[in-house]
Amino acid sequence: MYPDWPESDADLVPLPRCHGPKLKPFDFQGPQKIKFLDYIGEGLHAHVFKIKIMGKIYALKLFRFVYDGDWMSPDYEGFYATASLEAMSAFYEYSEPFSSECRAFARLQEAGHEELAVQCFGYLLLDEEHERAMMDQFSHLRIRFNGNIDGPLASDELRSRFLGKSGRLPPIRGIVKEFGHLPQALQTRDARKILQHVIRLQQLGIIYVDVADRQLINNKICDFSTAITTPHYVTNPELNPLIAPEWIPAMEFETFQFSISDYWSFDDMVQLWNEEHKDQKSKIAVYAFPGSRVCPTKYNLRNTPSRQRVFSFVDPRLYDWRRPAASPGNKATGALDGQRKRGQRKRKMGSRRADPKTRVRLDAKPPKWYLDCNDKVAAKLKRATAGRGWSTSLSWEFRDGRIFPRNKY
Numbered sequence: 001m002y003p004d005w006p007e008s009d010a011d012l013v014p015l016p017r018c019h020g021p022k023l024k025p026f027d028f029q030g031p032q033k034i035k036f037l038d039y040i041g042e043g044l045h046a047h048v049f050k051i052k053i054m055g056k057i058y059a060l061k062l063f064r065f066v067y068d069g070d071w072m073s074p075d076y077e078g079f080y081a082t083a084s085l086e087a088m089s090a091f092y093e094y095s096e097p098f099s100s101e102c103r104a105f106a107r108l109q110e111a112g113h114e115e116l117a118v119q120c121f122g123y124l125l126l127d128e129e130h131e132r133a134m135m136d137q138f139s140h141l142r143i144r145f146n147g148n149i150d151g152p153l154a155s156d157e158l159r160s161r162f163l164g165k166s167g168r169l170p171p172i173r174g175i176v177k178e179f180g181h182l183p184q185a186l187q188t189r190d191a192r193k194i195l196q197h198v199i200r201l202q203q204l205g206i207i208y209v210d211v212a213d214r215q216l217i218n219n220k221i222c223d224f225s226t227a228i229t230t231p232h233y234v235t236n237p238e239l240n241p242l243i244a245p246e247w248i249p250a251m252e253f254e255t256f257q258f259s260i261s262d263y264w265s266f267d268d269m270v271q272l273w274n275e276e277h278k279d280q281k282s283k284i285a286v287y288a289f290p291g292s293r294v295c296p297t298k299y300n301l302r303n304t305p306s307r308q309r310v311f312s313f314v315d316p317r318l319y320d321w322r323r324p325a326a327s328p329g330n331k332a333t334g335a336l337d338g339q340r341k342r343g344q345r346k347r348k349m350g351s352r353r354a355d356p357k358t359r360v361r362l363d364a365k366p367p368k369w370y371l372d373c374n375d376k377v378a379a380k381l382k383r384a385t386a387g388r389g390w391s392t393s394l395s396w397e398f399r400d401g402r403i404f405p406r407n408k409y
């Protein structure tokens with residue numbers, strides 16, 4: 001299930017191994033060489049370090065081997081899934097935190113929109129020597145890579161469930177990112193930009209990005225460990241032609257909820273920031289749904305007698321995920337390669353400016369996504385916030401080599 005130890009560079013294939021965007025490995029230009037400088041912090045899924053590679057400072061997010069209940073895995077009991085390795089692997093590629101993050105960053109790269117998040121420089125599989133050195137250097141912090149922030153396991157119980165070919169524990173997986181800082185101050189203009197970024201991420205088929213100020217580095221979204229990037233078994237029924245048509249509306253509803261929850265999270269973030277920064281000269285004055293919880297909703301509802309319409313800002317399914325990737329070196333972009341190479345020659349080495357010829361053009365005013373639903377559902381959605389009033393309604397199972405939705409309750 002987890003990526004195995006590479007025997008040569010050729011094994012460092014873009015990940016994950018499923019439909020959709022894939023992240024390339026970090027280019028060490030030779031053997032892996034990392035200097036660990038500092039421990040920055042941890043979240044539910046990972047530990048983050050300040051590191052140096054080839055004289056340059058980065059942030060390295062090293063992912064834990066988390067409980068199956070911490071991501072959208074197949075049904076699990078207690079901490080562990082009872083599903084087979086084949087089933088777990090199918091889900092792993094789309095939804096496990098490391099895979100989720102690889103997919104979202106890879107989408108930004110292939111679409112030429114890296115400016116929408118903290119910069120990502122690829123994934124790495126930490127070699128044994130670096131793992132040992134890092135664990136020794138930070139032994140006083142008792143860092144654990146099994147379990148989560150609330151329940152770290154002292155043993156390798158989770159990591160040892162799916163061993164590689166050689167019978168060794170799988171390598172710790174990491175993503176190399178731009179090093180930055182949490183926001184000290186958030187002004188209305190910053191918040192407006194973040195909201196614009198969320199809309200644009202969704203236009204690129206990336207939803208459920210867990211918007212919160214603790215996720216912002218250099219005022220940009222930094223954490224995609226829960227993100228759903230199209231094509232995904234939640235959003236794209238076409239991935240499994242055996243899904244019965246009656247399930248399609250349920251999947252649409254699930255996708256809608258994940259999408260709109262990003263705006264609820266944004267509004268929660270603004271509200272919380274204003275509460276916690278009363279000393280800030282001016283309050284943040286931008287909401288996705290202005291006044292939706294504080295005073296009566298201003299949702300733009302069409303006045304129909306029996307059915308109400310609720311909107312989210314973008315339908316992420318409209319992103320054409322079959323479009324050839326824009327990232328250099330992708331064979332699928334054949335026709336575009338010539339143009340890109342000519343453009344690249346003019347650019348300085350190391351410049352990461354997107355090629356305007358291959359960059360996905362995003363509609364400045366994307367059409368809103370109206371959900372056709374009954375009064376009860378509409379009322380519930382209008383009352384919901386990120387933390388209250390909504391929950392996923394589907395769970396997922398693996399049958400005959402494919403992922404199917406089923407009702408949660």
Ligand SMILES: Nc1ncnc2c1ncn2[C@@H]1O[C@H](COP(=O)(O)OP(=O)(O)OP(=O)(O)O)[C@@H](O)[C@H]1O
Pocket residue numbers: 040041042043044045046047048059061118177178179180181182214215217222223225
């Ligand atoms: N690029 C970065 N530069 C500096 N600090 C960072 C960077 N990325 C993450 N951090 C710090 O590390 C912490 C954990 O990172 P992150 O949120 O990505 O982990 P996570 O396990 O996915 O968290 P969560 O529980 O929110 O899902 C962040 O709160 C942030 O303070």
